[in-house]
Amino acid sequence: MxxxxxxxxxxxxxxxxxxxxxxxxxxxxxxxxxxxxxxxPKVSTVDAKSGSLIIEIARDGIINAVKRIEHYIDFSATVKEVKVSVGDSVVTGDTILVLDKEPLERDLIKKEIALKRLKLQYDNAVAGNIEDILYTYEQKIKEAETELSKIEEEVKIKEQLYNEGAVAKRELDNAVSQLDLAKIKLENANNDLEKQLEKSDREKENREREMELMKLDISNAEIEIEELKKMIKNCTVIATNDGIIKEINFKEGMVANNSKPLYVLDSPDKGFEATVAVNNEESQYLETGDRVQVFLKSESSSSLNGEIKTIKDAENTDKKLITVGLEDQNLKGGEAVEVYIKKPIGSYKYLVPRQALRTDEQGKFVFILEERQGPLGKEYYVVRNGVTEGDSDNNNVGIFSGLMGSERIIVRSSKPISEGSLVTIE
Structure with missing residues (x-):
């Protein structure tokens, strides 16, 4: 017991x-x-899903007028007075600057005096006609011919009287001598005329050239005078358009010239635009005509509708410049804005988060979570799964092939992971 x-x-x-x-x-x-x-390592997973990719772009920019006027002058003058300030609204004809015109007016008086002198010289040259000189020589020939004819008649009379014994031979010889002298005088007059004709031809050519040069000098002087008058008129610098003054580049006392514009004016005539830079990957999904939203960074925080007008390369960078036309006539230019673009870019059977897509020497892949039964119960392992990627947006990547739809795709890990890693789920 x-x-x-x-x-x-x-x-x-x-x-x-x-x-x-x-x-x-x-x-x-x-x-x-x-x-x-x-x-x-702890991992978080998502399921592959179908859907559309949507590209979203937000960039800061400044609104500018499409029509910007830069006013230059083609002469130098001292700024006498500045009538407006940057930011002022002006209308066509308003005075912007006043330049000192006194030096130009003094120069104009000198130029006008010089022009009168040139015209007088030209008139004197025209008055000194070569034909008048030739006329003098022709008159001498006529006088010599008249004298010769008269002496020939006297010689005939003397010969008749000598034959009749009415005059002595000495008197007849004197008459014949006078006739010989008259012939020589006429011959000399003709020779002088021929020489003068040759000389006159040369002088005429020279005189015509000199007169042409005088005409050119007169024309040049007249042009200089007109330019000076135009400069004097332009010393009162006016607004050529309605708009907002954006720059005044010369102050009172400074010498204004053509190195930079006197003023810059933004005109609302052709509306306003904002230009922002985007990277090449983003720009390939954008087209001219795409609608965008533009948010004003002001107290009102209002938004505007816009449209992409141009897409072009940015200088010295690998980016693209997007110009957005704006539909609001109340703008002034200079407003800070955020340009927001949201656009569908394609539908896919499978989308995965951008951070889930990886790359190695074999290409693109995702890590998926595989469940196995272990000695201590369920265990989770990392498996590499190759995929073919399509387009992507800010959040997701479209997958053409490589997924069946039932995979649990790893998007984050608390520690580095690789093919075959044993992990836990967050």
Whole structure:
């Protein structure tokens, strides 16, 4: 009886010990699993989904008038007075600057006096006609011919009287001598005329050239005078358009010239625009005519509708410049804005987050989570899954091939992971 009790007591002790041992094993099993899980990378996953990609672009910019007027002058003058300030609204004809015109007016008086002198010289040259000189020589020939004819008649009379014995031979010889002198005089007059004709031809050519040069000098002087008058008129610098003054580049006392515009004016005539830079990847989805929103960074925080007008290369960068036309006539230019573009760029059967797509020497891939049964229960392993990517937007990437749709795609990991890594789920 006592032996039986002792045996029962021993069995109970063994059973208790076994139960305690089992509890200890279970405790250490779960404890070891928990400790191991604490050391494993934690990952978060998403399911691949179908949908549309939407590109979203937000860039800061400044509104400018499409029509910007830069007013230059083509002469130098001292600024006498500045009538407006940057930011002022002006209308066509308003005075912007007044330049000192006195030096130009003095120069004009000198030029006008010089022009009168040139015209007088030209008139004198015209008055000194070569034909008048030739006329003098022709008159001398006529006088010599008349004198010769008269002496020839006298010689005939003397010869008749000598034959009749009415005059002495000496008187006839004198008459013949006078006739010879008259012939020589006529011959000399003709020779002088021929020489003068040759000389006159040369002088005429020279005189014509000199007169042409005088005409050119007169024309040039007249042009200079007209230019001076225009400069004097332009010393009162006026607004050539309605608009807002954006720059005044010369102050009172400074010498204004053509190195930079006197003033810059933004006119509302052709509306307003904002220009922002985007990267090449973003620009390939944009087209002229795309509608955009533009948010004013002012107290009102209002928004405007806009349209992409141009897309062109930015100088010295790999970016693109997007010019957005704005539909608001209440703008002035210079307002700070945020240009916001949102545009669908394609539909895909599978989309994955951008951070899930990875690259190695074999190409593009995603890590997917694979569940396996282990000695301590369910275990999760990392598997590399190659994919073919399509377009992407700010958040997702379209996948052409490589996914079946049931995969759990790893998007984040608390530690670096690779093919076959054992992980836990966040």
């Amino acid at each position: 006592e032996d039986t009790k002792k045996i029962d007591m021993r069995k109970k002790k063994i059973l208790k010990v076994g139960q305690v041992f089992l509890v200890i094993i279970i405790f250490f099993t779960f404890t070891s699993k928990s400790i191991r899980n604490l050391t494993l």
